[in-house]
Amino acid sequence: MKKIPHKIFLSEEQIPSKWYNLRADMKNKPAPMLNPATLQPITLEEITPVFCEALAKQELDNDTRWVDIPESIMDMYRIYRPSPLIRAYNLEKALGTPAKIYFKYEGNNTSGSHKLNSAIAQAYYAKEQGLKSLTTETGAGQWGTALSEACAYFGLDLNVYMVKVSYEQKPYRKAVMQTFGANVIASPSNTTQIGQKILAADPNERGSLGCAISEAVEKAVTSDNCRYVLGSVLSQVLLHQSVIGLETEAAFNMIGEYPDIIVGCAGGGSNLGGLIAPFMRDKLTGKANPRIIAAEPASCPSLTRGKYAYDFCDTGMITPMAKMYTLGCEFKPSANHAGGLRYHGMSPILSQLYDDGFMEAIALEQTSVFEAAVMFAKCETILPAPESAHAIKGAVQEALKCKESGEAKTILFGLTGTGYFDMTAYTSYLEGQMNDYVPTDADLEVAFSKLPPVNV
Amino acid sequence: MKKIPHKIFLSEEQIPSKWYNLRADMKNKPAPMLNPATLQPITLEEITPVFCEALAKQELDNDTRWVDIPESIMDMYRIYRPSPLIRAYNLEKALGTPAKIYFKYEGNNTSGSHKLNSAIAQAYYAKEQGLKSLTTETGAGQWGTALSEACAYFGLDLNVYMVKVSYEQKPYRKAVMQTFGANVIASPSNTTQIGQKILAADPNERGSLGCAISEAVEKAVTSDNCRYVLGSVLSQVLLHQSVIGLETEAAFNMIGEYPDIIVGCAGGGSNLGGLIAPFMRDKLTGKANPRIIAAEPASCPSLTRGKYAYDFCDTGMITPMAKMYTLGCEFKPSANHAGGLRYHGMSPILSQLYDDGFMEAIALEQTSVFEAAVMFAKCETILPAPESAHAIKGAVQEALKCKESGEAKTILFGLTGTGYFDMTAYTSYLEGQMNDYVPTDADLEVAFSKLPPVNV
Numbered sequence: 001m002k003k004i005p006h007k008i009f010l011s012e013e014q015i016p017s018k019w020y021n022l023r024a025d026m027k028n029k030p031a032p033m034l035n036p037a038t039l040q041p042i043t044l045e046e047i048t049p050v051f052c053e054a055l056a057k058q059e060l061d062n063d064t065r066w067v068d069i070p071e072s073i074m075d076m077y078r079i080y081r082p083s084p085l086i087r088a089y090n091l092e093k094a095l096g097t098p099a100k101i102y103f104k105y106e107g108n109n110t111s112g113s114h115k116l117n118s119a120i121a122q123a124y125y126a127k128e129q130g131l132k133s134l135t136t137e138t139g140a141g142q143w144g145t146a147l148s149e150a151c152a153y154f155g156l157d158l159n160v161y162m163v164k165v166s167y168e169q170k171p172y173r174k175a176v177m178q179t180f181g182a183n184v185i186a187s188p189s190n191t192t193q194i195g196q197k198i199l200a201a202d203p204n205e206r207g208s209l210g211c212a213i214s215e216a217v218e219k220a221v222t223s224d225n226c227r228y229v230l231g232s233v234l235s236q237v238l239l240h241q242s243v244i245g246l247e248t249e250a251a252f253n254m255i256g257e258y259p260d261i262i263v264g265c266a267g268g269g270s271n272l273g274g275l276i277a278p279f280m281r282d283k284l285t286g287k288a289n290p291r292i293i294a295a296e297p298a299s300c301p302s303l304t305r306g307k308y309a310y311d312f313c314d315t316g317m318i319t320p321m322a323k324m325y326t327l328g329c330e331f332k333p334s335a336n337h338a339g340g341l342r343y344h345g346m347s348p349i350l351s352q353l354y355d356d357g358f359m360e361a362i363a364l365e366q367t368s369v370f371e372a373a374v375m376f377a378k379c380e381t382i383l384p385a386p387e388s389a390h391a392i393k394g395a396v397q398e399a400l401k402c403k404e405s406g407e408a409k410t411i412l413f414g415l416t417g418t419g420y421f422d423m424t425a426y427t428s429y430l431e432g433q434m435n436d437y438v439p440t441d442a443d444l445e446v447a448f449s450k451l452p453p454v455n456v
Numbered sequence: 457m458k459k460i461p462h463k464i465f466l467s468e469e470q471i472p473s474k475w476y477n478l479r480a481d482m483k484n485k486p487a488p489m490l491n492p493a494t495l496q497p498i499t500l501e502e503i504t505p506v507f508c509e510a511l512a513k514q515e516l517d518n519d520t521r522w523v524d525i526p527e528s529i530m531d532m533y534r535i536y537r538p539s540p541l542i543r544a545y546n547l548e549k550a551l552g553t554p555a556k557i558y559f560k561y562e563g564n565n566t567s568g569s570h571k572l573n574s575a576i577a578q579a580y581y582a583k584e585q586g587l588k589s590l591t592t593e594t595g596a597g598q599w600g601t602a603l604s605e606a607c608a609y610f611g612l613d614l615n616v617y618m619v620k621v622s623y624e625q626k627p628y629r630k631a632v633m634q635t636f637g638a639n640v641i642a643s644p645s646n647t648t649q650i651g652q653k654i655l656a657a658d659p660n661e662r663g664s665l666g667c668a669i670s671e672a673v674e675k676a677v678t679s680d681n682c683r684y685v686l687g688s689v690l691s692q693v694l695l696h697q698s699v700i701g702l703e704t705e706a707a708f709n710m711i712g713e714y715p716d717i718i719v720g721c722a723g724g725g726s727n728l729g730g731l732i733a734p735f736m737r738d739k740l741t742g743k744a745n746p747r748i749i750a751a752e753p754a755s756c757p758s759l760t761r762g763k764y765a766y767d768f769c770d771t772g773m774i775t776p777m778a779k780m781y782t783l784g785c786e787f788k789p790s791a792n793h794a795g796g797l798r799y800h801g802m803s804p805i806l807s808q809l810y811d812d813g814f815m816e817a818i819a820l821e822q823t824s825v826f827e828a829a830v831m832f833a834k835c836e837t838i839l840p841a842p843e844s845a846h847a848i849k850g851a852v853q854e855a856l857k858c859k860e861s862g863e864a865k866t867i868l869f870g871l872t873g874t875g876y877f878d879m880t881a882y883t884s885y886l887e888g889q890m891n892d893y894v895p896t897d898a899d900l901e902v903a904f905s906k907l908p909p910v911n912v
Contacts, residue, residue, distance in 0.1 A: 005468040006534040012461040078462040079546075079837055090535075090609075108564045110839045110874065152834040153546075172628070175879035176839060178886055179830060374635060378608040381535055383566045383632060418566065420876040423631035430634055 006089060008251040010082040016246040017069055019239045022277050022349060024065035025284045028356055030235065030348035031323035033059075034310060039454055042320045050217060050319075052227045054125040058236040067239060069121075070128075076120045076153055080109035081243065085251035086415075090379035092399070099402035101395060102259070103415040104248045104275060105382070110176075113385065113417030114271050115146035115231050118240035122229040123150035132225040133157035137187065137212030139166055140340035140387070141173030142417055143231030148180035161187040161215045164207035165335070173421050187212040194218055194316040208332045209343050214316025232268025233313065233322070233347050241274025248412065249278040259290050259412035263394035265387050266294035266303065266361070267340050269347030275414040276359075283358055294350070294361040295394035297369070298438045300333040302326055302346045303354055303361035305439075307448055309455040311345055321452060324351040327439075328447035334437040338366060338425035339386030344447075362394055365436040369393045370429035373419070385417040386425055462545060464707040466538040472702040473525055475695045478733050478805060480521035481740045484812055486691065486804035487779035489515075490766060495910055498776045506673060506775075507692075508683045510581040514692040523695060525577075526584075532576045532609055536565035537699065541707035542871075546835035548855070555858035557851060558715070559871040560704045560731060561838070566632075567602035569841065569873030570727050571687050574696035575599070578685040579606035588681040589613035593643065593668030595622055596796035596843070597629030598873060599687030604636035617643040617671045620663035621791070629877050643668040650674050650772040664788050665799050670772025688724025689769065689778070689803050697730025704868065705734040715746050715868035719850035721843050722750035722759065722817070723796050725803030731870040732815075739814055750806070750817040751850035753825070754894045756789040758782060758802045759810055759817035761895075763904055765911040767801055777908060780807040783895075784903035790893040794822060794881035795842030800903075818850055821892040825849045826885035829875070841873040842881055 023029055032041035047056045058067065069077070088101040106114035126134055134156055138144030144160040151158040160182050167174060167186040174184045187207045188195040192215040198205050205211075213230070220228035231237060252258055262279055264272035272294055282288035294303055302325045311326040313319040326345040333342050346354075353359050366386075373389035375396075376382070384392060395413040402409050419426065428434045439447075479485055488497035503512045514523065525533070544557040562570035582590055590612055594600030600616040607614040616638050623630060623642040630640045643663045644651040648671040654661050661667075669686070676684035687693060708714055718735055720728030728750055738744035750759055758781045767782040769775040782801040789798050802810075809815050822842075829845035831852075832838070840848060851869040858865050875882065884890045895903075 007468060009465055009467075011465075012463060076837070079542075086535075110833070110837055112876075116837075149837045153837060171883075172876070172879035175883045175886075176876075179833060179839065179879075179882050181834065377566070377635060378637065381532070381566055381572075381605045381609060383635065420568075420628070420632075423628035423635075426635050427627075427631045430631075 004087055004255050007084040007086050008255055009084050010247060010250055012078055014250055015074065015077055015081050016243050017074065018066040019069060020242040020246055020277050021061065021065055021067060021239050022280055023062040023235060025281050026352065028352055029062045030352045033320040033322050034454065036317070036321050047320065049221055050228050052126045052129045052131060054128065055122060055236050058239055059234060070124060073120050073124050080116065082247050083108060085248055088380055091376060094375065094379050095396065095399050095403065097399040097403040098406060098408040099399040100408060100410045101399055102410070102412045104244055104412065105415045106244060107382065107415060107418040111142060111146035111149050112420060113142040113146065114241060114244060114274065115143045116149065117243055117274070118231060118237045118270065119146035119150040121240040123147065123154045123156055126227055127154040127156055131156065131227055133159065133223065134227060134229050135159045135216040135220040136229050136231065137161045137209060137216045139163045139209045139342055141166060141170055141421060142340065144177050144182065145173060147229065147231065148177040148182040151182065152180040158182040159219055160184045161189065161212040163187055163209060163212050169424060170421055187215050189215060192218040208315060210315030210329050213314035214318055217314065217318055232270035232343065233345060235349055237270045238273035238347060238349055241270050242277040244271065244274040244414065245277035245279065248275065257410055258288060260409040261291045261293065261398050261411045263293045263295055263391045263398065263411070263413040265341060265390035265414065265416060266296045266346065267387060268343045269350040271414050271416045273347050273350055280353065280358065292359045293394055294354070294359055295390040296361060296363055297337060297341050297390060298363040298365045298436065299337040300327070300342055301363040302344065304363040305444060307451065308351060308355050309451050311451055313345065321454065322348050324348045325354065327444065328450045330450045331447040336435055336437055339422055341387050341390065364390050364393050365438065367429065367434050367436050370426065370434060372396050382415065383419045384415060385419045386422050388416045391415065460543055460711050463540040463542050464711055465540050466703060466706055468534055470706055471530065471533055471537050472699050473530065474522040475525060476698040476702060476733050477517065477520055477523060477695050478736060479518040479691060481737050482808065484808055485518045486808045489776040489778050490910065492773070492777050503776065505677055506684050508582045508585045508587060510584065511578060511692050514695055515690055526580060529576055529580050536572065538703050539564060541704055544836055547832060550831065550835050551852065551855050551859065553855040553859040554862060554864040555855040556864065556866045557855055558866070558868045560700055560868070561871045562700060563838065563871060563874040567598060567605055568876060569598040569602065570697060570700060570730065571599045571602035572605065573699055574687060574693045574726065575602035575606040577696040579603065579610045579612055582683055583610040583612055587612065587683055589615065589679065590683060590685050591615045591672040591676040592685050592687065593617045593665060593672045595619045595665045595798055597622060597626055597877060598796065600633050600638065601629060603685065603687065604633040604638040607638065608636040614638040615675055616640045617645065617668040619643055619665060619668050625880060626877055643671050645671060648674040664771060666771030666785050669770035670774055673770065673774055688726035689799065689801060691805055693726045694729035694803060694805055697726050698733040700727065700730040700870065701733035701735065704731065713866055714744065716865040717747045717749065717854050717867045719749045719751055719847045719854065719867070719869040721797060721846040721870065721872060722752045722802065723843060724799045725806040727870050727872045729803050729806055736809065736814065748815045749850055750815060751846040752817060752819055753793060753797050753846060754819040754821045754892065755793040756783065756798055757819040758800065760819040761900060763907065764807060764811050765907050767907055769801065777910065778804050780804045781810065783900065784906045786906045787903040792891055792893055795878055797843050797846065820846050820849050821894065823885065823890050823892050826882070826890060828852050838871065839875045840871060841875045842878050844872045847871065
């Protein structure tokens with residue numbers, strides 16, 4: 001039998017020409033977003049002041065199964081896609097497992113992560129609508145970087161509200177965004193009323209993703225020809241990210257394999273939702289039954305310890321409410337939690353699937369995650385983003401179970417990006433300075449107490 | 457006619473299985489290295505205390521045209537090779553040129569540059585010989601990172617002497633090497649006699665590549681089971697880097713193209729020598745006559761303003777002497793010169809070819825180089841290393857000449873790596889803080905006065 005190559009590359013013609021909308025195959029659709037003023041499902045008219053029109057339609061569309069990818073988006077996809085599916089031969093060897101481990105590698109582009117897949121789509125539709133500028137928030141910086149690149153490519157201005165603690169700790173991330181022409185603002189800032197209010201209450205506030213979202217939304221709705229875009233959580237984002245899963249499926253078809261277990265890191269759910277899309281479809285339609293595992297940080301455990309409830313997407317409580325697994329929109333993971341995956345809620349699509357039992361979730365402590373990251377780096381010579389390392393750790397755990405049972409299962413995980421900008425965290429791990437703070441039940445009770453009354 | 461895709465990918469089977477030794481086709485061979493004690497051509501016995509044996513043989517071998525790549529090296533090449541040849545459609549459009557611009561992109565691996573191609577080979581041969589550890593130097597950090605990865609993969613200890621100014625300015629680079637298990641030492645250091653001597657003369661000395669080489673060589677020859685390895689300049693390195701050119705040639709064959717102009721950035725010559733190898737062969741054998749252009753920084757202009765003379769490879773004057781275009785082994789580019797390409801001399805192979813008129817050279821000022829880098833990043837969404845940006849600038853200049861003349865020439869340049877760790881330099885450019893200091897003739901006269909007397 002011919003040995004499967006290390007990297008399985010599709011040709012440029014094999015980049016999917018349509019996105020796959022998983023919602024079309026879900027019997028239980030994700031709950032509709034609510035207008036916080038009326039508590040009624042939000043309408044297209046109500047959200048088009050925030051989102052540009054094509055994206056708002058995608059957000060509300062639970063039915064269209066396949067969405068054509070516009071040619072201008074395909075043109076930019078062709079710069080860095082298809083991404084390789086890689087057989088982790090060296091990791092398998094190091095673990096001594098009979099399992100076959102594959103990873104879909106989304107780090108081979110300058111934004112350094114899968115976020116570019118949706119950034120391109122969102123920038124394109126904004127340009128098509130004749131908008132002049134976009135606003136967004138970024139935490140670890142991957143989304144902001146991706147969107148900066150997409151806006152530079154399509155010729156849009158961009159204001160990025162960057163969580164202040166990241167702004168200070170990751171000057172290089174900021175510099176990359178600036179190189180691509182973005183205006184990067186530390187959040188909370190004085191450029192919005194919400195930011196001013198937060199700073200008035202605590203001038204030393206270092207920010208959160210929820211707070212940066214509030215500022216970015218306010219800025220969008222108060223500026224001319226401007227809209228807000230978001231890099232995760234939303235159903236439109238999972239739609240765009242389905243290219244990851246579709247390419248993975250095509251690559252597996254090429255080599256005659258199918259995953260028994262799929263592991264993805266889970267923050268807001270953009271990568272996980274994209275990676276699993278066609279495999280979850282197989283599960284929903286009864287065609288196959290792979291195990292699907294969301295790997296989240298123990299310090300921000302929305303699936304494993306959160307509540308499935310309506311919540312605001314932002315700290316300022318100005319966004320529509322979404323039903324999702326959430327820790328409460330005021331929850332903030334401990335400051336020593338490195339990297340991303342810090343968002344309080346989980347994609348409504350994934351939340352519904354998890355609630356319906358189609359998906360498992362595990363919570364991982366960060367020291368063990370970095371341990372897996374360093375092992376992986378030495379084996380496969382790719383330095384993973386801390387976010388991605390959650391998926392690595394999850395896959396390693398499953399591969400070790402196979403070692404025990406002697407089963408040669410096929411394990412797929414998503415390697416969402418590279419860790420070049422996370423060296424402070426790696427150094428902290430190498431020096432034994434990292435700790436594994438996990439919120440107590442009491443911490444979570446406080447956070448849950450801020451959930452909006454609509455849930456009662 | 458079918459449109460040429462954005463990225464031309466070879467299959468894994470098309471990774472070259474042999475390196476090409478350009479020296480075999482050179483009528484005028486590069487001058488032999490001299491033993492500084494005897495002023496006679498150095499022998500295998502004399503250099504094996506410094507280099508491991510297989511590499512020493514490669515260094516001295518001017519005749520073997522094709523060298524088999526060992527299977528273990530191929531295994532690691534398959535992790536990240538073949539690298540894509542990319543058609544820069546967007547850059548062409550932005551320039552409004554009829555020229556067809558292609559670049560060979562070597563940045564898609566965690567080391568972030570082409571350096572990994574030779575690091576793998578050098579670590580492999582060291583392991584084969586039963587060595588326990590290696591020493592090397594690194595300036596901007598790309599070579600040290602690549603070698604750290606290769607040593608982690610093959611299980612070798614590694615001491616990296618990192619030029620102190622880079623060690624301080626690039627903590628993330630240092631952290632990446634440490635993540636892969638390397639011991640990183642700021643040079644000059646107290647771990648060697650040469651370092652101690654330099655620090656005694658000036659405790660504030662911030663180091664140079666030449667000084668770090670001296671320390672790494674001393675450390676290797678005074679340690680058990682240890683050898684020194686170098687990431688550029690040497691003929692063995694150009695041999696390993698020929699994979700770049702061979703893949704490029706194969707990709708051009710696939711699409712029925714051939715470059716009229718080839719531009720590579722030139723520091724020690726490792727990328728340029730590898731990229732041009734098969735095309736220079738065509739030139740030497742009369743099969744074709746592409747223009748070949750070395751793009752070097754005006755602040756370290758070894759080809760355009762150096763002397764073709766025997767010189768030491770290091771500041772400490774403990775290495776063999778090589779005949780090369782050199783600025784003198786004590787030359788140091790101005791502190792405000794960003795990125796790599798800081799070495800005082802040029803590969804003896806390339807020096808001979810340049811002296812024989814087979815190659816042109818241009819010296820570029822850094823502001824214009826960063827301007828080209830930012831333009832390229834916005835068009836092609838890859839943030840280039842400052843080193844690589846010299847090749848971009850060279851290619852852009854040629855493309856603009858084509859615009860004037862209306863000629864649709866095919867231009868190839870080497871994109872050696874990514875600029876993630878050079879954001880300080882990008883920020884300095886964006887803020888208008890960068891300057892273009894170029895050595896005066898008087899500066900160079902001082903440097904030339906230190907050339908060894910063997911040249912007289």
